[in-house]
Amino acid sequence: MLYRRFGKTNLRLSVFSLGTMRANASPENAWQTIQKAIVLGINHVETARGYGKSEEYLGEAMSNDKPLRVYAVGLPVPRSQVHITTKIPPTPDADTMRRYIDESLERLKLDYVDCLGIHGLNTWEHFNWVKAKGGCMQAVQEAVADGRVRHVGFSTHAPLEIILAAINTDLFEFVNLHYYYFFQRNAEAIQQAFEKDMGVFIISPADKGGRLYTPPETLKDLCHPFSPLKLNYRFLLSDPRITTLSVGPAHPNELTEPLQVAECDTELTPEEMTVFQRLENHQRAALETDKCSQCYACLPCPENINIPEVLRLRNLAVAYDMTDFGQYRYRMFENAGHWFPGMKANRCTECGECLPRCPENLDIPALLQDAHNRLNGPSGRRLWS
Incomplete structure (x- = not known):
């Protein structure tokens, strides 16, 4: 496993981080998954x-000022060597955020978290809550001052x-954000974060990056x-800006x-670059003038499409x-709120406003x-909506 500096936090994080949203079938399953990851x-x-009971299950593996009950090569792993992040949604007031922080620490059975992320800073309203004097960030900054939170960031599904x-x-x-080979819209945000010495955490590259664990034959x-x-x-790992x-x-x-490439962070090889060029050429040929x-x-x-x-x-x-993958994501429209905003394509009235801009x-x-004809189907939703 390779480790990288997480921006100005100065934490050295493994190049893969364990996300616990899906490992919640049972306390035992969560425990085994955490154990194997470490x-x-x-x-x-x-x-x-x-994330459902994720904090609670993770808390079962924790105890304040005691070693994490995971044994690697027969030795206990100290709490100080396992960095814990939890995420809390933005709130319009400080009191709600104070309560949420207290509740998360209680469920996690921890005196502090290494990182607290404002979870889902997705809209201008959320942005204004964060910026507001006396708003949710006041409570976050109080938790930093008294040592219950060591570092603060945000996760986002927002427009660039x-x-x-x-x-x-x-x-x-x-910052935790979406950025993959098949979605490079947030490249400017990656660069901006890097220039500000922020840690960069990529959300769900296997799933949101294209459901690449079950790829089509083509x-x-x-x-x-x-x-x-x-x-x-x-x-992603060939990009030194990403932690x-x-x-x-x-x-x-x-x-x-995934961990088969946990030690492969060198520059892209000529063979890999050839494959990426092949993908680009194929897309151009397949889509022709419709790309x-x-x-x-x-x-x-x-129509907010x-x-x-x-x-x-x-x-x-x-x-x-x-x-x-397209159907999986398309079905989220109109069903996932600010996590995946927008109306489905059949809402188009053919008003023509977009045409001269293209x-x-x-x-x-x-x-x-x-x-819409290709991708529509039964409605979808986020796992923990």
């Missing part, structure tokens, strides 16, 4: 107030503009001799494949047969209808 070298465990604004508040030491063939999952991990990647197993065995370049110039949409995201999912479905001269209404 034995394999992971030193950062992340949970959240909103909100992410950049939050980074530029200088209130945070790290994508597997294009990525040969590598797996799509390994290529995405290499794309750590989330791995979120439902059970211990799901840790095996959305993700410039976001088409927004805002009067997230046009670029809908067309990104269509790009992936058409070019790489990533229809399963530098590719795409027939956006027609592509939206095609995307």
Whole structure:
């Protein structure tokens, strides 16, 4: 396992972090997953107030000022060597945040957490709560002052503009965000965070990065001799601005494949670069003049359709047969609130406002209808909504 400095926190985190959202089938399953992760070298465990019983189960593995009850090579692992992050949603007032912090520490059975993330800083309203004098950050800063929180950051599913604004508040030491080979919209946020010496934590690269643990045959063939999952991990780990990647197993065995690349953070090899170029060439040929370049110039949409995201999912479905992933994400529209905002593409009224803004001269209404036909299905929701 390799370790990197988590920005100005100066914590040295394993390049993979254990996310505990899915390992909640039972206390025993959660315990076994945490145990295996630490034995394999992971030193950062992340949970959240909103992840079901995750904090409670993690707390069962903790005891204040005592070794974590995990044994690697026969030796107990001290609490000081296992970094714990929990996340709490933004609140409009300090009192609610104070209560939430107290409740999380109680469930975790800890005197302090290494990192507290404002969970889901996704809207301008959330941003204003964070910026407000006497708001939720007052309670967070009090917890930092009395030692119950060591470092503060935020996690986000927000549009790029909100992410950049939050980074530029200088209130945070790290950021958790989406960024993958198949979604590079947040590249500017990665650079901005790096320039401010913030730790960068990539959310769910296997799942939100394309459901790459179950890739379609077309994508597997294009990525040969590598797996799509390994290529995405290499794309991220080859970037020195990124500190750590989330791995979120439902059970211990799901840790095996991701950690095969836990010591591969060198620059991309010529062979890997050739495969990435092959993917680009194939997408260009498959989509021809219907390729959305993700410039976001088409927004805002009067019907609140997230046009670029809908067309990104269509790009992936058409070019790489990533229809399963596209359907999984598309079904979240209208069902996941601010975590995945926007209306489905069939809401398009063909008003035409987006057409003159598009530098590719795409027939956006027609592509939206095609995307809806390909990707629509039963409604989806977030796991812990």
